[in-house]
Amino acid sequence: MRDHSVRDLDFASRVRGSFERQAFMSYLGAKIKTLKPGLCEIELPYRPELSQQHGFFHGGVVGTLADNACAYAAYTLTESHASILTVEYKLNLVAPGKGESLLARGEVVKSGRTLSVCEGKVYSVHDGKMTLCAIVTETLLPLPETDDGPGLSEKT
Amino acid sequence: MRDHSVRDLDFASRVRGSFERQAFMSYLGAKIKTLKPGLCEIELPYRPELSQQHGFFHGGVVGTLADNACAYAAYTLTESHASILTVEYKLNLVAPGKGESLLARGEVVKSGRTLSVCEGKVYSVHDGKMTLCAIVTETLLPLPETDDGPGLSEKT
Amino acid sequence: MRDHSVRDLDFASRVRGSFERQAFMSYLGAKIKTLKPGLCEIELPYRPELSQQHGFFHGGVVGTLADNACAYAAYTLTESHASILTVEYKLNLVAPGKGESLLARGEVVKSGRTLSVCEGKVYSVHDGKMTLCAIVTETLLPLPETDDGPGLSEKT
Amino acid sequence: MRDHSVRDLDFASRVRGSFERQAFMSYLGAKIKTLKPGLCEIELPYRPELSQQHGFFHGGVVGTLADNACAYAAYTLTESHASILTVEYKLNLVAPGKGESLLARGEVVKSGRTLSVCEGKVYSVHDGKMTLCAIVTETLLPLPETDDGPGLSEKT
Numbered sequence: 001m002r003d004h005s006v007r008d009l010d011f012a013s014r015v016r017g018s019f020e021r022q023a024f025m026s027y028l029g030a031k032i033k034t035l036k037p038g039l040c041e042i043e044l045p046y047r048p049e050l051s052q053q054h055g056f057f058h059g060g061v062v063g064t065l066a067d068n069a070c071a072y073a074a075y076t077l078t079e080s081h082a083s084i085l086t087v088e089y090k091l092n093l094v095a096p097g098k099g100e101s102l103l104a105r106g107e108v109v110k111s112g113r114t115l116s117v118c119e120g121k122v123y124s125v126h127d128g129k130m131t132l133c134a135i136v137t138e139t140l141l142p143l144p145e146t147d148d149g150p151g152l153s154e155k156t
Numbered sequence: 157m158r159d160h161s162v163r164d165l166d167f168a169s170r171v172r173g174s175f176e177r178q179a180f181m182s183y184l185g186a187k188i189k190t191l192k193p194g195l196c197e198i199e200l201p202y203r204p205e206l207s208q209q210h211g212f213f214h215g216g217v218v219g220t221l222a223d224n225a226c227a228y229a230a231y232t233l234t235e236s237h238a239s240i241l242t243v244e245y246k247l248n249l250v251a252p253g254k255g256e257s258l259l260a261r262g263e264v265v266k267s268g269r270t271l272s273v274c275e276g277k278v279y280s281v282h283d284g285k286m287t288l289c290a291i292v293t294e295t296l297l298p299l300p301e302t303d304d305g306p307g308l309s310e311k312t
Numbered sequence: 313m314r315d316h317s318v319r320d321l322d323f324a325s326r327v328r329g330s331f332e333r334q335a336f337m338s339y340l341g342a343k344i345k346t347l348k349p350g351l352c353e354i355e356l357p358y359r360p361e362l363s364q365q366h367g368f369f370h371g372g373v374v375g376t377l378a379d380n381a382c383a384y385a386a387y388t389l390t391e392s393h394a395s396i397l398t399v400e401y402k403l404n405l406v407a408p409g410k411g412e413s414l415l416a417r418g419e420v421v422k423s424g425r426t427l428s429v430c431e432g433k434v435y436s437v438h439d440g441k442m443t444l445c446a447i448v449t450e451t452l453l454p455l456p457e458t459d460d461g462p463g464l465s466e467k468t
Numbered sequence: 469m470r471d472h473s474v475r476d477l478d479f480a481s482r483v484r485g486s487f488e489r490q491a492f493m494s495y496l497g498a499k500i501k502t503l504k505p506g507l508c509e510i511e512l513p514y515r516p517e518l519s520q521q522h523g524f525f526h527g528g529v530v531g532t533l534a535d536n537a538c539a540y541a542a543y544t545l546t547e548s549h550a551s552i553l554t555v556e557y558k559l560n561l562v563a564p565g566k567g568e569s570l571l572a573r574g575e576v577v578k579s580g581r582t583l584s585v586c587e588g589k590v591y592s593v594h595d596g597k598m599t600l601c602a603i604v605t606e607t608l609l610p611l612p613e614t615d616d617g618p619g620l621s622e623k624t
Binding site for chain 2: 555556558582583585605607609
Binding site: 330333334335336339360361362363364365366367370371372373375376377379380383395397398399400401402403404405460461462 | 486489490491492495516517518519520521522523526527528529531532533535536539551553554555556557558559560561616617618
C-alpha cells in the first residue's frame with residue numbers, strides 16, 4: 001500500500017460521519033470495515049433484496065460499493081472542511097458477486113491539488129474465501145470549504 | 157435513434173421477465189418505462205433511502221440504473237434463449253441526482269456476434285424538467301443458450 | 313449537436329495554433345477538418361507506418377485522434393488565456409480501423425467551471441463510406457491563466 | 469505479481485513476432501523490454517516528434533503504449549494459434565509525460581475463456597527516476613484459431 005500523509009488528523013470521524021449520512025448505505029446494509037489514510041474498505045452481507053436475476057449480488061450493488069470505497073479513500077486525505085464528488089468511474093466485472101458478503105477496497109493512487117485518482121477491487125466472500133469480483137478506477141474532485149451535508153449547492 | 161432488427165419477436169416479455177427477477181430493482185422501486193429494439197428506459201421515483209449525504213440520489217443508484225438500462229437495451233437484441241452479462245461500464249457524473257425521479261436511457265451502439273456496446277444517459281427530473289445527470293458507456297457479453305434465471309454457472 | 317456559447321471569439325485560431333504546436337499531429341499527418349464551438353473533427357489519411365499487425369490503423373492511432381478531437385472540442389470553449397489537460401478517457405473499439413482515412417469527431421457534453429466532459433466517435437472512411445470504429449468519453453481540466461505552449465509547470 | 473500458467477510455451481517469440489509486425493511501434497521507436505507470462509513492458513525513448521504542445525510526450529503516445537503493454541500481456545497467455553483484439557480501455561493521465569523515456573507495464577488481472585482483463589501503468593523516466601504518468605484498465609478478446617497477421621477478417 002502507498003504511504004499517504006493526512007491534512008486532517010481527525011479524518012476517521014469525518015469520513016465515518018459522511019458515510020452515516022448516506023441513507024443508501026444503511027438501506028443496503030453496508031458498513032466501513034477499515035479506514036486508513038488513502039484506504040477504505042466497505043463490507044456488505046448478502047440479502048436477497050440485493051440480487052439480480054441469477055440470485056447473485058446485483059452489479060449495481062457491486063458498483064455502488066466500488067464507487068464508495070474509492071470516494072471515502074480519497075476523502076481521508078482532504079482538508080477537514082471539505083466535501084468530495086465522484087467525477088467518473090470505470091468498473092470491470094470479472095466474476096459474479098456470489099457469496100455471503102462483498103468486500104470493497106478503494107485506494108488512492110494520486111491525491112492532487114485539483115483531482116484525486118483511486119483504484120479499487122471488490123471481492124465476493126464465500127466460506128471465508130475471497131474471489132475477485134470487480135476492479136474499478138475512479139476520479140474524484142475534492143471541494144475545499146464545502147459542507148459535507150444536506151444543502152450542497154452545485155460547485156462544478 | 158439507430159435502427160435495429162430483433163432476433164426474438166417476443167423480446168419485450170423476455171426482457172420484462174428478467175427485470176422482474178432482479179429483486180434489487182423492486183427494492184429500489186425502479187420500473188421499465190420504454191422498451192424498443194435496442195433501447196430501454198428505466199425510471200425511479202425519489203425516496204430518502206436512496207440518497208447520499210447531501211440528500212440527492214446516491215451515485216450508486218444512478219450507476220445502477222445506467223448499467224441496467226444499457227444491459228436491457230442490449231438484451232432486447234439477443235436470441236430468445238440467451239442471457240447477458242455486463243463486462244464493464246464507465247460512468248461520468250455530470251450533475252447531482254436532484255429531483256423527484258431519475259430516468260435512465262440505454263441504447264445499443266453495436267450489437268456484435270461476441271460483444272455488444274451501449275451508450276446511455278441518466279436524467280434527473282424536477283418539476284417536469286430533465287437535467288443530464290450522468291453518461292455511461294457499457295460493454296456486454298451475450299450468452300447464447302443460457303437460462304436467464306437462478307443457477308447460472310460461470311460462462312466467462 | 314448541442315448549442316454552446318464561446319468565451320473567446322477568436323477560439324479557432326487559438327485551437328489551431330495549439331494543434332500546430334503538437335509535433336505528434338504532424339508526425340501522424342493529422343489535420344483539423346472542422347472546428348465549431350464545442351466540436352472538433354480531425355482527419356488522418358492512411359499510411360503503412362500507422363498500422364498494426366493486420367495492416368489496419370493501429371488502435372493507438374485511433375485513440376490518439378479520439379482523445380485529441382475531444383480535447384480540442386473542449387478547448388474551443390475555454391477562456392482565451394487558458395490551457396487544457398486530458399484527465400482521463402475511455403475508448404471502445406467497435407470495428408477495425410480499415411480504410412483510406414480516419415475521421416474523429418469530439419463534442420462537448422458539459423462545459424463546467426472545473427471540468428469538461430466530451431463524447432466522441434472515430435470513423436474509418438473507405439470508398440467514401442463511413443464506418444463507426446470507436447467511441448470515446450473524455451474528462452478534461454481547463455487551466456485558466458495558463459500558457460498553452462512549452463514550459464507548462466504542473467498544475468494538478 | 470500474479471502467477472499465470474501459459475498455454476503456449478513458445479509465447480515469447482509469438483508475442484515479439486506480432487509486435488514487430490506492428491509498423492506503428494517502429495515508427496514510434498517502441499521496444500518490448502520485458503515479457504513474462506501475463507506481463508509485458510514496453511519502453512520508448514523521447515523524440516520531439518512524439519510531443520504535444522508543451523514539449524512532453526503526447527497523451528496519445530502514452531495511451532498507445534498503455535494499450536499495447538496490456539494487449540501483449542494478455543497475448544502471452546493465449547493459445548499458440550490465436551490473435552487478440554482490444555475491446556476497450558480506460559486511461560487516467562495523472563502526470564505529464566516528461567522525461568527521457570516512457571515505460572509501460574501491462575499485467576493480466578483475469579484471463580478468462582471469452583475475455584481477458586488487464587491493468588497497466590505508464591511511467592515517465594527522468595534521470596533514472598520513474599514517475600507515474602498514467603494508469604489503464606483494458607478488456608481484450610482472444611480470437612482462437614485466428615492468424616495474427618495481415619488479412620484478419622472481422623470476428624466480433
